[in-house]
Amino acid sequence: MANYYDLDDILTEEEYVNVHFRFEAAGLGVLDPGSEHDNIDAGANVEIPLWLAHDLCNRKFVSIKLPYFYNERVRKEIQADASCVDLGRWCPYFYELGLKLAPMSSDPTLGSFLLYCLQGRYKEMLCKSHTVALTTAPKFVTLLTQEEFQLFEAARDSMKAYNKWRFQGCRLERAAVLGRKRRHNALLSPFELS
Amino acid sequence: MAARSSSDAESALFSGAEVEFLAEDDTVVMVPTLRMDTLHLICGDFGPFMPQVPTSVPLWLGIAMKKRGKCRLRAPEWMTVENLTQVLELERDSPQEFQPLPFHYVEVSRLLMDNARDDLVDVYMVQTLIEDIRNVRFHKVQSGLQNLSGKTHAVKLKNLAAMEVNLIRPFFVKALEKFYIHDDEELIKPTQSEADIQLASVDRLPRRVLRPR
Numbered sequence: 065m066a067n068y069y070d071l072d073d074i075l076t077e078e079e080y081v082n083v084h085f086r087f088e089a090a091g092l093g094v095l096d097p098g099s100e101h102d103n104i105d106a107g108a109n110v111e112i113p114l115w116l117a118h119d120l121c122n123r124k125f126v127s128i129k130l131p132y133f134y135n136e137r138v139r140k141e142i143q144a145d146a147s148c149v150d151l152g153r154w155c156p157y158f159y160e161l162g163l164k165l166a167p168m169s170s171d172p173t174l175g176s177f178l179l180y181c182l183q184g185r186y187k188e189m190l191c192k193s194h195t196v197a198l199t200t201a202p203k204f205v206t207l208l209t210q211e212e213f214q215l216f217e218a219a220r221d222s223m224k225a226y227n228k229w230r231f232q233g234c235r236l237e238r239a240a241v242l243g244r245k246r247r248h249n250a251l252l253s254p255f256e257l258s
Numbered sequence: 259m260a261a262r263s264s265s266d267a268e269s270a271l272f273s274g275a276e277v278e279f280l281a282e283d284d285t286v287v288m289v290p291t292l293r294m295d296t297l298h299l300i301c302g303d304f305g306p307f308m309p310q311v312p313t314s315v316p317l318w319l320g321i322a323m324k325k326r327g328k329c330r331l332r333a334p335e336w337m338t339v340e341n342l343t344q345v346l347e348l349e350r351d352s353p354q355e356f357q358p359l360p361f362h363y364v365e366v367s368r369l370l371m372d373n374a375r376d377d378l379v380d381v382y383m384v385q386t387l388i389e390d391i392r393n394v395r396f397h398k399v400q401s402g403l404q405n406l407s408g409k410t411h412a413v414k415l416k417n418l419a420a421m422e423v424n425l426i427r428p429f430f431v432k433a434l435e436k437f438y439i440h441d442d443e444e445l446i447k448p449t450q451s452e453a454d455i456q457l458a459s460v461d462r463l464p465r466r467v468l469r470p471r
Protein backbone atom coordinates (compact mmCIF):
# COMPACT_ATOMS: atom_id res chain seq x y z
CA MET A 65 0.00 0.00 0.00
CA ALA A 66 2.70 2.46 0.92
CA ASN A 67 4.89 4.01 -1.68
CA TYR A 68 8.25 3.58 -0.04
CA TYR A 69 10.05 6.58 -1.51
CA ASP A 70 7.19 9.07 -1.52
CA LEU A 71 7.52 11.53 1.37
CA ASP A 72 3.92 12.66 1.08
CA ASP A 73 2.77 9.10 1.23
CA ILE A 74 4.77 8.43 4.36
CA LEU A 75 3.42 11.55 6.03
CA THR A 76 -0.12 10.55 5.09
CA GLU A 77 0.31 7.24 6.80
CA GLU A 78 1.45 8.97 9.95
CA GLU A 79 -2.00 10.51 10.39
CA TYR A 80 -3.89 9.16 13.36
CA VAL A 81 -7.24 7.49 12.92
CA ASN A 82 -9.68 6.32 15.49
CA VAL A 83 -10.25 2.55 15.46
CA HIS A 84 -12.59 0.32 17.34
CA PHE A 85 -11.05 -2.92 18.61
CA ARG A 86 -13.26 -5.92 18.04
CA PHE A 87 -11.24 -8.33 20.15
CA GLU A 88 -9.11 -8.11 23.19
CA ALA A 89 -5.52 -7.51 22.09
CA ALA A 90 -2.83 -8.87 24.36
CA GLY A 91 0.21 -6.70 24.98
CA LEU A 92 -1.01 -3.71 22.99
CA GLY A 93 -1.78 -1.59 26.05
CA VAL A 94 0.99 0.84 25.11
CA LEU A 95 -1.13 2.08 22.24
CA ASP A 96 -3.96 3.17 24.49
CA PRO A 97 -3.06 5.91 26.97
CA GLY A 98 -6.24 5.23 28.91
CA SER A 99 -5.56 1.55 29.36
CA GLU A 100 -4.86 0.35 32.88
CA HIS A 101 -3.17 -2.91 31.99
CA ASP A 102 -1.13 -4.46 29.23
CA ASN A 103 -4.04 -5.43 27.04
CA ILE A 104 -6.54 -3.51 24.99
CA ASP A 105 -10.07 -4.59 25.82
CA ALA A 106 -12.53 -5.60 23.16
CA GLY A 107 -14.64 -2.60 22.19
CA ALA A 108 -12.03 -0.01 23.11
CA ASN A 109 -11.59 3.02 20.89
CA VAL A 110 -7.95 3.86 20.28
CA GLU A 111 -6.14 6.35 18.09
CA ILE A 112 -3.45 4.66 16.05
CA PRO A 113 -1.48 5.69 12.98
CA LEU A 114 -2.93 4.78 9.61
CA TRP A 115 -0.17 2.35 8.67
CA LEU A 116 -0.97 0.24 11.70
CA ALA A 117 -4.70 0.63 11.35
CA HIS A 118 -4.50 -0.55 7.75
CA ASP A 119 -2.93 -3.89 8.61
CA LEU A 120 -5.11 -4.45 11.62
CA CYS A 121 -8.15 -3.64 9.57
CA ASN A 122 -7.15 -6.09 6.85
CA ARG A 123 -7.08 -8.84 9.46
CA LYS A 124 -10.48 -7.76 10.77
CA PHE A 125 -9.13 -6.98 14.22
CA VAL A 126 -10.40 -3.44 14.19
CA SER A 127 -12.99 -1.35 12.42
CA ILE A 128 -12.17 2.15 11.27
CA LYS A 129 -14.00 5.24 12.38
CA LEU A 130 -13.68 8.10 9.94
CA PRO A 131 -11.91 11.20 11.29
CA TYR A 132 -14.12 14.16 12.15
CA PHE A 133 -13.23 16.06 8.98
CA TYR A 134 -15.13 13.60 6.83
CA ASN A 135 -18.33 13.86 8.84
CA GLU A 136 -21.69 15.25 7.89
CA ARG A 137 -21.06 18.77 9.15
CA VAL A 138 -17.96 19.21 7.03
CA ARG A 139 -19.74 17.80 4.00
CA LYS A 140 -22.45 20.40 4.39
CA GLU A 141 -19.85 23.14 4.65
CA ILE A 142 -18.23 21.94 1.46
CA GLN A 143 -21.54 21.80 -0.30
CA ALA A 144 -22.16 25.38 0.71
CA ASP A 145 -18.87 26.74 -0.57
CA ALA A 146 -16.07 24.31 -1.15
CA SER A 147 -13.30 26.79 -1.72
CA CYS A 148 -13.70 28.61 1.58
CA VAL A 149 -13.31 25.56 3.80
CA ASP A 150 -10.00 25.40 5.58
CA LEU A 151 -9.10 21.82 4.80
CA GLY A 152 -5.38 22.39 5.26
CA ARG A 153 -5.83 23.01 8.96
CA TRP A 154 -7.77 19.82 9.56
CA CYS A 155 -5.56 17.53 7.61
CA PRO A 156 -2.77 18.48 5.19
CA TYR A 157 -3.34 15.25 3.30
CA PHE A 158 -7.10 15.40 3.19
CA TYR A 159 -7.50 13.65 -0.18
CA GLU A 160 -4.78 11.05 0.17
CA LEU A 161 -5.99 10.05 3.59
CA GLY A 162 -9.52 9.85 2.30
CA LEU A 163 -8.46 7.63 -0.57
CA LYS A 164 -6.68 5.29 1.77
CA LEU A 165 -9.57 5.17 4.20
CA ALA A 166 -12.27 4.72 1.58
CA PRO A 167 -11.74 0.97 1.00
CA MET A 168 -11.46 0.33 4.74
CA SER A 169 -14.38 2.30 6.02
CA SER A 170 -17.98 1.25 5.85
CA ASP A 171 -19.02 4.55 4.32
CA PRO A 172 -19.63 4.08 0.58
CA THR A 173 -20.05 7.79 -0.11
CA LEU A 174 -16.56 8.85 0.93
CA GLY A 175 -15.03 8.37 -2.53
CA SER A 176 -17.64 10.41 -4.30
CA PHE A 177 -17.52 13.06 -1.60
CA LEU A 178 -13.78 13.50 -2.15
CA LEU A 179 -14.27 13.82 -5.88
CA TYR A 180 -17.03 16.35 -5.35
CA CYS A 181 -14.84 18.30 -2.99
CA LEU A 182 -11.92 18.27 -5.40
CA GLN A 183 -14.13 19.45 -8.23
CA GLY A 184 -15.51 22.33 -6.23
CA ARG A 185 -12.18 23.53 -5.01
CA TYR A 186 -10.38 22.94 -8.29
CA LYS A 187 -12.49 25.55 -10.07
CA GLU A 188 -11.49 28.28 -7.70
CA MET A 189 -7.87 27.26 -7.79
CA LEU A 190 -7.74 27.23 -11.58
CA CYS A 191 -8.67 30.89 -11.73
CA LYS A 192 -6.83 32.14 -8.72
CA SER A 193 -3.54 30.35 -9.05
CA HIS A 194 -2.92 31.62 -12.57
CA THR A 195 -3.85 35.20 -11.87
CA VAL A 196 -2.69 35.97 -8.34
CA ALA A 197 0.08 38.47 -7.78
CA LEU A 198 3.30 36.65 -8.24
CA THR A 199 5.24 38.31 -5.48
CA THR A 200 3.03 38.01 -2.44
CA ALA A 201 1.60 34.81 -1.03
CA PRO A 202 -2.14 35.15 -1.43
CA LYS A 203 -4.49 34.64 1.45
CA PHE A 204 -6.27 31.59 0.11
CA VAL A 205 -3.07 29.55 0.07
CA THR A 206 -3.44 28.88 3.76
CA LEU A 207 -6.72 27.08 3.12
CA LEU A 208 -5.21 24.55 0.75
CA THR A 209 -4.21 21.04 1.55
CA GLN A 210 -0.79 19.78 0.64
CA GLU A 211 -2.04 18.18 -2.58
CA GLU A 212 -3.79 21.35 -3.65
CA PHE A 213 -0.77 23.41 -2.79
CA GLN A 214 1.32 21.36 -5.20
CA LEU A 215 -1.19 22.16 -7.94
CA PHE A 216 -1.13 25.82 -7.02
CA GLU A 217 2.65 25.87 -7.03
CA ALA A 218 2.79 24.29 -10.47
CA ALA A 219 0.51 26.97 -11.86
CA ARG A 220 2.32 29.80 -10.15
CA ASP A 221 5.72 28.61 -11.29
CA SER A 222 4.67 28.31 -14.91
CA MET A 223 3.22 31.82 -14.85
CA LYS A 224 6.40 33.08 -13.26
CA ALA A 225 8.52 31.41 -15.91
CA TYR A 226 6.34 32.86 -18.66
CA ASN A 227 6.53 36.38 -17.30
CA LYS A 228 10.25 36.06 -16.92
CA TRP A 229 10.53 35.01 -20.54
CA ARG A 230 8.16 37.75 -21.68
CA PHE A 231 9.72 40.69 -19.90
CA GLN A 232 13.33 39.75 -19.65
CA GLY A 233 15.93 42.03 -21.15
CA CYS A 234 19.08 40.61 -22.62
CA ARG A 235 18.72 36.97 -23.43
CA LEU A 236 22.31 36.13 -24.19
CA GLU A 237 24.32 35.06 -21.22
CA ARG A 238 28.00 34.54 -21.53
CA ALA A 239 29.19 31.31 -20.03
CA ALA A 240 31.48 31.91 -17.10
CA VAL A 241 34.12 29.72 -18.67
CA LEU A 242 34.35 31.82 -21.81
CA GLY A 243 35.02 35.11 -20.10
CA ARG A 244 37.69 33.67 -17.89
CA LYS A 245 39.47 31.97 -20.73
CA ARG A 246 39.70 35.08 -22.82
CA ARG A 247 41.10 37.14 -19.98
CA HIS A 248 43.53 34.36 -19.25
CA ASN A 249 44.77 34.38 -22.82
CA ALA A 250 45.05 38.14 -22.89
CA LEU A 251 47.18 38.04 -19.80
CA LEU A 252 49.37 35.31 -21.11
CA SER A 253 49.90 36.56 -24.63
CA PRO A 254 52.37 39.39 -23.90
CA PHE A 255 54.63 36.91 -22.21
CA GLU A 256 54.38 34.50 -25.09
CA LEU A 257 55.15 37.23 -27.56
CA SER A 258 58.10 38.54 -25.64
CA MET B 259 1.44 6.21 -7.50
CA ALA B 260 4.69 5.57 -9.28
CA ALA B 261 3.37 7.35 -12.35
CA ARG B 262 2.59 10.39 -10.26
CA SER B 263 6.11 10.96 -9.05
CA SER B 264 7.69 10.39 -12.44
CA SER B 265 5.42 12.93 -14.12
CA ASP B 266 6.70 15.77 -11.98
CA ALA B 267 9.62 16.18 -14.31
CA GLU B 268 7.48 15.76 -17.42
CA SER B 269 4.87 18.31 -16.47
CA ALA B 270 7.35 21.19 -16.85
CA LEU B 271 8.52 19.94 -20.19
CA PHE B 272 9.60 23.17 -21.86
CA SER B 273 10.84 26.47 -20.57
CA GLY B 274 9.91 29.69 -22.32
CA ALA B 275 13.28 29.85 -24.02
CA GLU B 276 12.88 26.32 -25.35
CA VAL B 277 9.49 27.04 -26.87
CA GLU B 278 11.01 30.13 -28.41
CA PHE B 279 13.75 28.00 -29.87
CA LEU B 280 11.17 25.76 -31.53
CA ALA B 281 9.38 28.81 -32.89
CA GLU B 282 12.53 29.99 -34.61
CA ASP B 283 12.03 27.29 -37.24
CA ASP B 284 8.99 29.08 -38.62
CA THR B 285 9.64 30.79 -41.91
CA VAL B 286 9.56 34.53 -42.33
CA VAL B 287 9.85 36.71 -45.43
CA MET B 288 12.89 38.91 -45.60
CA VAL B 289 14.28 41.41 -48.06
CA PRO B 290 18.04 41.04 -48.25
CA THR B 291 20.37 43.93 -48.89
CA LEU B 292 23.24 41.78 -50.05
CA ARG B 293 23.98 39.30 -52.78
CA MET B 294 24.60 35.77 -51.58
CA ASP B 295 24.48 32.24 -52.96
CA THR B 296 21.96 29.62 -51.96
CA LEU B 297 22.39 28.35 -48.41
CA HIS B 298 22.20 24.58 -48.08
CA LEU B 299 20.90 23.86 -44.61
CA ILE B 300 19.63 20.65 -43.07
CA CYS B 301 16.09 22.04 -43.02
CA GLY B 302 16.26 22.92 -46.71
CA ASP B 303 17.85 25.25 -49.25
CA PHE B 304 17.32 28.97 -48.90
CA GLY B 305 18.22 31.63 -51.37
CA PRO B 306 19.86 32.72 -53.60
CA PHE B 307 19.75 36.15 -52.04
CA MET B 308 19.48 39.18 -54.30
CA PRO B 309 19.12 42.74 -53.04
CA GLN B 310 15.47 43.84 -52.79
CA VAL B 311 14.11 40.41 -53.78
CA PRO B 312 11.98 38.96 -50.99
CA THR B 313 12.81 35.38 -49.95
CA SER B 314 11.47 33.25 -47.14
CA VAL B 315 13.97 31.94 -44.61
CA PRO B 316 13.75 30.42 -41.15
CA LEU B 317 13.20 32.98 -38.44
CA TRP B 318 16.52 32.33 -36.77
CA LEU B 319 18.37 32.99 -39.99
CA GLY B 320 16.37 36.12 -40.63
CA ILE B 321 17.11 37.45 -37.16
CA ALA B 322 20.78 36.62 -37.42
CA MET B 323 21.04 38.52 -40.70
CA LYS B 324 18.92 41.37 -39.39
CA LYS B 325 21.27 41.78 -36.46
CA ARG B 326 24.13 42.18 -38.90
CA GLY B 327 22.14 44.68 -40.96
CA LYS B 328 21.99 42.45 -44.02
CA CYS B 329 18.22 42.42 -44.51
CA ARG B 330 14.85 43.79 -43.51
CA LEU B 331 12.24 41.46 -42.10
CA ARG B 332 8.64 41.57 -43.19
CA ALA B 333 5.86 41.00 -40.68
CA PRO B 334 3.76 37.91 -41.46
CA GLU B 335 0.30 38.49 -42.92
CA TRP B 336 -1.47 37.71 -39.68
CA MET B 337 0.56 40.33 -37.80
CA THR B 338 -1.34 43.33 -39.10
CA VAL B 339 -3.57 45.60 -37.11
CA GLU B 340 -6.65 44.83 -39.25
CA ASN B 341 -6.26 41.10 -39.00
CA LEU B 342 -5.49 41.10 -35.29
CA THR B 343 -8.42 43.40 -34.54
CA GLN B 344 -10.68 41.02 -36.38
CA VAL B 345 -9.26 38.02 -34.55
CA LEU B 346 -9.69 39.76 -31.21
CA GLU B 347 -13.31 40.51 -31.97
CA LEU B 348 -13.98 36.95 -33.05
CA GLU B 349 -12.25 35.64 -29.94
CA ARG B 350 -14.49 37.74 -27.78
CA ASP B 351 -17.61 36.75 -29.66
CA SER B 352 -17.15 32.99 -29.53
CA PRO B 353 -16.58 31.86 -25.98
CA GLN B 354 -16.24 28.19 -26.90
CA GLU B 355 -13.62 28.08 -29.62
CA PHE B 356 -10.26 29.55 -30.44
CA GLN B 357 -9.46 31.44 -33.63
CA PRO B 358 -6.84 29.88 -35.88
CA LEU B 359 -3.58 31.69 -35.31
CA PRO B 360 -0.09 30.37 -36.05
CA PHE B 361 1.03 27.78 -33.54
CA HIS B 362 3.88 29.99 -32.39
CA TYR B 363 2.22 33.37 -32.62
CA VAL B 364 3.28 34.53 -29.16
CA GLU B 365 6.92 33.72 -29.69
CA VAL B 366 7.18 34.88 -33.30
CA SER B 367 5.63 38.25 -32.52
CA ARG B 368 7.89 38.67 -29.52
CA LEU B 369 11.01 37.80 -31.53
CA LEU B 370 10.10 40.15 -34.32
CA MET B 371 9.34 42.98 -31.95
CA ASP B 372 12.58 42.51 -30.09
CA ASN B 373 14.82 42.20 -33.10
CA ALA B 374 13.15 43.94 -36.00
CA ARG B 375 11.18 46.70 -34.35
CA ASP B 376 12.10 49.25 -37.03
CA ASP B 377 10.73 47.03 -39.82
CA LEU B 378 7.25 46.66 -38.37
CA VAL B 379 4.37 49.08 -38.74
CA ASP B 380 2.18 50.07 -35.78
CA VAL B 381 4.35 48.18 -33.35
CA TYR B 382 2.60 49.39 -30.23
CA MET B 383 -0.83 48.66 -31.61
CA VAL B 384 0.17 45.17 -32.72
CA GLN B 385 1.84 44.49 -29.41
CA THR B 386 -1.22 45.54 -27.46
CA LEU B 387 -3.53 43.54 -29.70
CA ILE B 388 -1.50 40.38 -29.33
CA GLU B 389 -1.38 40.81 -25.60
CA ASP B 390 -5.14 41.28 -25.54
CA ILE B 391 -5.75 38.26 -27.71
CA ARG B 392 -3.54 36.18 -25.49
CA ASN B 393 -5.39 37.33 -22.39
CA VAL B 394 -8.80 36.64 -23.89
CA ARG B 395 -7.72 33.20 -24.99
CA PHE B 396 -6.17 32.41 -21.66
CA HIS B 397 -9.32 33.42 -19.87
CA LYS B 398 -11.23 31.16 -22.22
CA VAL B 399 -8.96 28.27 -21.41
CA GLN B 400 -9.55 28.84 -17.75
CA SER B 401 -13.29 29.07 -17.97
CA GLY B 402 -13.37 26.04 -20.24
CA LEU B 403 -11.25 23.88 -18.00
CA GLN B 404 -13.41 24.63 -15.01
CA ASN B 405 -15.79 21.93 -16.10
CA LEU B 406 -13.38 19.14 -15.45
CA SER B 407 -14.75 16.05 -13.83
CA GLY B 408 -13.52 12.63 -12.89
CA LYS B 409 -14.71 11.21 -16.19
CA THR B 410 -12.50 13.55 -18.19
CA HIS B 411 -9.43 11.68 -19.25
CA ALA B 412 -8.43 14.04 -22.01
CA VAL B 413 -9.54 17.40 -23.31
CA LYS B 414 -9.33 18.66 -26.82
CA LEU B 415 -8.29 22.26 -27.31
CA LYS B 416 -8.24 23.07 -30.97
CA ASN B 417 -6.09 25.94 -32.26
CA LEU B 418 -4.36 26.46 -28.95
CA ALA B 419 -0.88 27.90 -29.38
CA ALA B 420 2.37 26.42 -28.13
CA MET B 421 3.02 28.97 -25.44
CA GLU B 422 -0.51 28.75 -24.12
CA VAL B 423 -0.33 24.99 -23.88
CA ASN B 424 3.02 25.26 -22.19
CA LEU B 425 1.61 27.70 -19.70
CA ILE B 426 -1.23 25.58 -18.41
CA ARG B 427 0.44 22.22 -18.78
CA PRO B 428 2.00 21.85 -15.29
CA PHE B 429 -1.16 22.71 -13.45
CA PHE B 430 -3.47 20.90 -15.75
CA VAL B 431 -1.58 17.62 -15.97
CA LYS B 432 -1.43 17.45 -12.22
CA ALA B 433 -5.10 18.27 -11.88
CA LEU B 434 -6.07 15.58 -14.38
CA GLU B 435 -3.96 13.07 -12.49
CA LYS B 436 -5.70 13.93 -9.25
CA PHE B 437 -9.07 13.53 -10.90
CA TYR B 438 -8.00 10.24 -12.38
CA ILE B 439 -6.90 8.87 -9.02
CA HIS B 440 -10.07 9.94 -7.30
CA ASP B 441 -12.32 8.71 -10.01
CA ASP B 442 -10.60 5.35 -10.08
CA GLU B 443 -11.18 4.87 -6.41
CA GLU B 444 -14.73 5.92 -6.66
CA LEU B 445 -15.50 3.33 -9.32
CA ILE B 446 -15.47 0.70 -6.61
CA LYS B 447 -18.75 1.85 -5.18
CA PRO B 448 -20.71 3.89 -7.68
CA THR B 449 -24.39 4.46 -7.12
CA GLN B 450 -26.08 2.60 -9.92
CA SER B 451 -28.27 5.30 -11.40
CA GLU B 452 -25.57 7.96 -11.43
CA ALA B 453 -23.11 5.69 -13.19
CA ASP B 454 -25.65 4.82 -15.86
CA ILE B 455 -26.44 8.43 -16.62
CA GLN B 456 -22.80 9.35 -16.91
CA LEU B 457 -21.97 6.40 -19.14
CA ALA B 458 -24.83 7.24 -21.44
CA SER B 459 -23.68 10.81 -21.80
CA VAL B 460 -20.17 9.64 -22.59
CA ASP B 461 -21.47 7.43 -25.39
CA ARG B 462 -23.56 10.15 -26.83
CA LEU B 463 -20.86 12.78 -26.82
CA PRO B 464 -17.58 10.95 -27.07
CA ARG B 465 -15.49 13.85 -28.30
CA ARG B 466 -17.13 16.80 -26.76
CA VAL B 467 -14.43 19.10 -25.50
CA LEU B 468 -15.77 20.47 -22.29
CA ARG B 469 -18.20 18.03 -20.82
CA PRO B 470 -20.76 19.52 -18.48
CA ARG B 471 -20.79 17.96 -15.07
